[in-house]
Amino acid sequence: xxxxxxxxxxxxxxxxxxxxxxxxxxxxxxGDPLADLRVMQPPPDPEVIQLQSERLYLDRSxxxxxxxxxxxxxxxxxxxxxQGKFGPSTQSATYDIGANIAERLGVTLRLVGAAMVxxxxxxxxxxxxxxxxxxxxxxxxxTFVGFLALAMPTFWFAGIVQQAGVSFNELxxxxxxxxxxxxxxxxxxxxxxxxxxxxxxxxxxxxIVLMLTSFASxxxxxxxxxxxxxxxDYVRLxxxxxxxxxxxxxxxxxxTALIPLxxxxxxxxxAIIDGTVLxxxxxxxxxxxxxxxxxVTANDSFALMAWLMLSGTTVxxxxxxxxxxxxxxxxxIRYE
Amino acid sequence: xxxxxxxxxxxxxxxxxMMVLTACSGGGSGPAEGxxxxxWVINSLPAAWASISGAxxxxxxxxxxxxxxxxxxxxxxxxxYEYDLDILAExxxxxxxxLDEGPFQYSFTLAEDAVWSDGTPMTGEDLRVTAxxxxxxxxxxxxxxxxxxxxxxxxxxxxxxxxxxxTITLEEGLSDPEWMSLFDSTSAGGGFYPSHLAxxxxxxxxxxxxxxxxxxxxHEARTEWSGGPWMIVEGDLENQVVKEPNPEWWGDPVQLDRxxxxxxxxxxxxxxAFNNGEFDGANPAQFxxxxxxxxxxxxxxxxxxxxxxxxxxxxxxxxxxxxxxxELRRAIFTAIDRDDIASRTYGEAYPEYELKNNHMxxxxxxxxxxxxxxxGQGSGDTDAALEILEEAGYxxxxxxLMLDGEQVGPFRxxxxxxxxxxxxxxxxxxxxAEIGVETTIEMTDNLGEMLGGQDYDIVEFGWSGxxxxxxxxxxxxxSESGSNFGGLSNEEIDELAEATGSAPNRDEAAEYAxxxxxxxxxxxxxxxxxxxxxxxxxxxxVTNIEDNLNTSLRATYNIGEWALAE
Numbered sequence: 001x002x003x004x005x006x007x008x009x010x011x012x013x014x015x016x017x018x019x020x021x022x023x024x025x026x027x028x029x030x031g032d033p034l035a036d037l038r039v040m041q042p043p044p045d046p047e048v049i050q051l052q053s054e055r056l057y058l059d060r061s062x063x064x065x066x067x068x069x070x071x072x073x074x075x076x077x078x079x080x081x082x083q084g085k086f087g088p089s090t091q092s093a094t095y096d097i098g099a100n101i102a103e104r105l106g107v108t109l110r111l112v113g114a115a116m117v118x119x120x121x122x123x124x125x126x127x128x129x130x131x132x133x134x135x136x137x138x139x140x141x142x143t144f145v146g147f148l149a150l151a152m153p154t155f156w157f158a159g160i161v162q163q164a165g166v167s168f169n170e171l172x173x174x175x176x177x178x179x180x181x182x183x184x185x186x187x188x189x190x191x192x193x194x195x196x197x198x199x200x201x202x203x204x205x206x207x208i209v210l211m212l213t214s215f216a217s218x219x220x221x222x223x224x225x226x227x228x229x230x231x232x233d234y235v236r237l238x239x240x241x242x243x244x245x246x247x248x249x250x251x252x253x254x255x256t257a258l259i260p261l262x263x264x265x266x267x268x269x270x271a272i273i274d275g276t277v278l279x280x281x282x283x284x285x286x287x288x289x290x291x292x293x294x295x296v297t298a299n300d301s302f303a304l305m306a307w308l309m310l311s312g313t314t315v316x317x318x319x320x321x322x323x324x325x326x327x328x329x330x331x332x333i334r335y336e
Numbered sequence: 337x338x339x340x341x342x343x344x345x346x347x348x349x350x351x352x353x354m355m356v357l358t359a360c361s362g363g364g365s366g367p368a369e370g371x372x373x374x375x376w377v378i379n380s381l382p383a384a385w386a387s388i389s390g391a392x393x394x395x396x397x398x399x400x401x402x403x404x405x406x407x408x409x410x411x412x413x414x415x416x417y418e419y420d421l422d423i424l425a426e427x428x429x430x431x432x433x434x435l436d437e438g439p440f441q442y443s444f445t446l447a448e449d450a451v452w453s454d455g456t457p458m459t460g461e462d463l464r465v466t467a468x469x470x471x472x473x474x475x476x477x478x479x480x481x482x483x484x485x486x487x488x489x490x491x492x493x494x495x496x497x498x499x500x501x502x503t504i505t506l507e508e509g510l511s512d513p514e515w516m517s518l519f520d521s522t523s524a525g526g527g528f529y530p531s532h533l534a535x536x537x538x539x540x541x542x543x544x545x546x547x548x549x550x551x552x553x554x555h556e557a558r559t560e561w562s563g564g565p566w567m568i569v570e571g572d573l574e575n576q577v578v579k580e581p582n583p584e585w586w587g588d589p590v591q592l593d594r595x596x597x598x599x600x601x602x603x604x605x606x607x608x609a610f611n612n613g614e615f616d617g618a619n620p621a622q623f624x625x626x627x628x629x630x631x632x633x634x635x636x637x638x639x640x641x642x643x644x645x646x647x648x649x650x651x652x653x654x655x656x657x658x659x660x661x662x663e664l665r666r667a668i669f670t671a672i673d674r675d676d677i678a679s680r681t682y683g684e685a686y687p688e689y690e691l692k693n694n695h696m697x698x699x700x701x702x703x704x705x706x707x708x709x710x711x712g713q714g715s716g717d718t719d720a721a722l723e724i725l726e727e728a729g730y731x732x733x734x735x736x737l738m739l740d741g742e743q744v745g746p747f748r749x750x751x752x753x754x755x756x757x758x759x760x761x762x763x764x765x766x767x768x769a770e771i772g773v774e775t776t777i778e779m780t781d782n783l784g785e786m787l788g789g790q791d792y793d794i795v796e797f798g799w800s801g802x803x804x805x806x807x808x809x810x811x812x813x814x815s816e817s818g819s820n821f822g823g824l825s826n827e828e829i830d831e832l833a834e835a836t837g838s839a840p841n842r843d844e845a846a847e848y849a850x851x852x853x854x855x856x857x858x859x860x861x862x863x864x865x866x867x868x869x870x871x872x873x874x875x876x877x878v879t880n881i882e883d884n885l886n887t888s889l890r891a892t893y894n895i896g897e898w899a900l901a902e
Binding site for chain 1: 556571600
C-alpha cells in the first residue's frame, strides 16, 4: 500500500504541473492586473503604473513569469511556488497571499468538513432507506426532495435558508441563528457550552446550504448502488442462508455499495469547493471562497493562481484518498 | 420495530432539547446582556490600519478609525464646517494671507488636556510629523511615504513647533485657501498621528528612511493607540474591529460600552441580518434600490437618502469637427431632459432626487448659484433646441439634422456599463433623436483609456467632489490639465481656475469658481445631471446618529455621541 501511495503521489506531479501551466496561461490571458489603476480618476502618474508593473513582474514575458512563479529564481524574493511563495498581490504591497490562505484555510475547512460529514451521513442514510423501500411513498418523497435540492441554485437557496433562520428567531423570540459571520469573535470568553452553541448558531445555516447540493446527488448515487448490490447473487445467497436483514444490509450490502459513492465524493470535492465561494459570500465567512472573490475583484492574478492550484491539489488528494479507501471498503481490492 | 421507534423518539427528544437549550442560551449573535453595545457595519474591507497611503486610504479605513484618529475639524451634515474644540485649544488662525506682506502662514494649537491613550500629551510635534508623512517623497521628509493627498503638505516651506502649537509657513508666492484641511477629517490620514510612538519603536522621524518605516508600521500594525473617544481593543482587517471607550479621553464621556464594526462585503445580506438584530445600521458606499426598498419596510429602521459625493455629468469632445460649434453643443444640452433621466434611474427609490445645477456646490452650500436652469440646458425643451439650431443654420431633413446638405454626426455616445448609466445614455439617445441628432451607444470597461484617448464624442461619467473644491476647476477645466478630457480651451476659464486655486480664502475662491462655471455653461461643455444618491439606515434603538454626506466618515463623524434610546 505504501508503494502504491508513493507511486500515486509521484504520478500526481505531472498532473499538477500541467494544471499549473493551464492555470497560469488562462489567468494571465484573462485580463490586466493593473486595469483598475489605469482607470483611476484622476489618472495616476505613468511612473506609478511602471513601478506597479515591475512589482507584479508584468514587465517580463509570459514564459519568464511562469518560470518565476514556479521557481522564484530571478525574482524579488516574494515569488516561487516551490519555495512556498505565491507572488506579489495587486491588493497591496504588504498583502501576503500565503499567509492569507493559511489563515482562511481553517475557516473553510470548518465549513467544508461539517458540510461533507452531514451530506455524506444523510446521503448514505436516505440512499439506503430509499433502496430498501423502493417505490414506497418514502422513496418517492426522498427522491422528490433530492431532485428539488439538486435543482436549487446555491445563492437562491442560501437566501431562503437565511430568511428561514430569521423567521425561526422571530418565532421563538431569540437570536439563535446568526446569518452573517463565522462567530469566531463572538466565541471569545464564552464557556465551553457557550462556545458550542455559538458555533452551532453560526455554522448551522451555511452548513445546510453547502451540504444540500452534494447530499442530493450523493443520495441518488447511493440509492442506485445499493439497489444494484441488494439484487446481486451474493446478497440473495446471504438472505437464503437465513441471515437477518440487518446483518445482510450492514455487513454485506452497504460496504460494497459505498465504493461508487467514494469515487463520486472524491470527484465532488471540486463542487464543494465551488459551493464555498457562494456560501461564504452570502454568510460573510472570511474563508477561501471569499478569498477567491476578493482576488477576482482586485484582478489579483497571483492570488487567483494560488487559489486554483490549491483547489486542484485538493481534488487530486481527494482522489488519492478515495483510491486508498477502496481497499478498506472492499477486501478483495489489493494494492501492488 | 419497537426498538427503532425508541431510537427515533430519543433522537427527536435530543434534537428538541438541543433546540430549546441553544435557543435559551441566545446563541452567538446579539450583545451581552446589560452592555450598551452597537454593531455598525462597514461595507467593505479596510486595506490597512491607517488611511494615509494610496492603498490604505479608502472610506472603509477612515470609518474604521472613526473616534480613534484625532482630527481638527469636520464638515457637518448641513455643509457648515466645525473645528473640533476638544482637540484644539482654539480655532486655528491664519497669521498672514496677504502674499505682498510675506508668505502665507497659519497655526494650530492643541488643547492643553489633549493626550493620547497612553497618557502622552498631544503636541505640535504630532502635527509636524503627520504633515511630513502627508507630503510627497520629493519634499525630502520621507523616502517611502506614498500619501494619497499631498497637495496641502507639499506647499509647506517650514514648520515651527512650540509645545502644543505648530506654525506653518508656505513656500513663497503660494496660498492655500483650504489650509484648515491639513489635519482635519478629509486629510490623507483623516487627522493626525502620535509621533512619540515612532521614537518608542526606535525610529528617528527626521531621517527620511526611518520616517518611512514608521509610516509602514502605522499601516501594518493594529491601531492600539487612540486620540479620540474610542480605541480599538481587538479585531483584524478581515472580520471586524471592536472599540471600547478610551480611558484617557478628556472630552464628553461616550454613552456606550462598546461598538463593533464588522466588515460585510455583500449588501444582499443586509436586510436579513438587520431584521435578525445582528447589526444596527450602515452607510453603504453604493446605492441599491432593492436593499433600500426592503429596509424602508422594516419596522424598526430609519432610512435616509441624500446626495452623495459622486456627480454624473455629460461632456463633449470639443475636438470633434461638429462639436466645435458651440451652438450645436447648446442645442444638444437643451434637448437632453435631465429630469426624465433622473426620475427613470433613481426616481423609484429616491423620488426626492435633486438635479445638479452647479458643478461644484450642492444646493445647501453657501456658495451655491444655479447656473444651469436659466440657461435652459438639460430642460429637454426640444422646441428651444430646434430654434437654436435653426438660427445657427442647421435644418431638419425628415428626422435627420443637416448642415450645408451634410448629416450632422452621427455621434458616439459612450459610458461605462452600469445599469444606471446604460439606462441614462439610452434616454439621451432618444432625447437627441427628437432634434435629428443620431447617436450610437458604445459601452466601455476602461473609462480612463477612453477619456484619456478622447475616444468619444459625447460621454457620461462621474466626478467625485467634496466640500473642498479649490483645486477642482483647475483639474477639470484648465486647458493644460490632463483631466480636461474634452479639450475645451478657454483663456478666461483658465485664469479663473488658477485664481480659485490660489485665492487667499474659500469665499474668494468660490467666487472665482462660480465665474468659471458661468462661462462653462455658456460654452456648453459639461452638463451636470445629479449627484448619485447614497443611503443610510439605522435601528431606531440608536440615537444621536445621522448620515453626513459631506465627509468620508459618513455617520461615524460623531461616533463619540452615539447612544442608545432610553
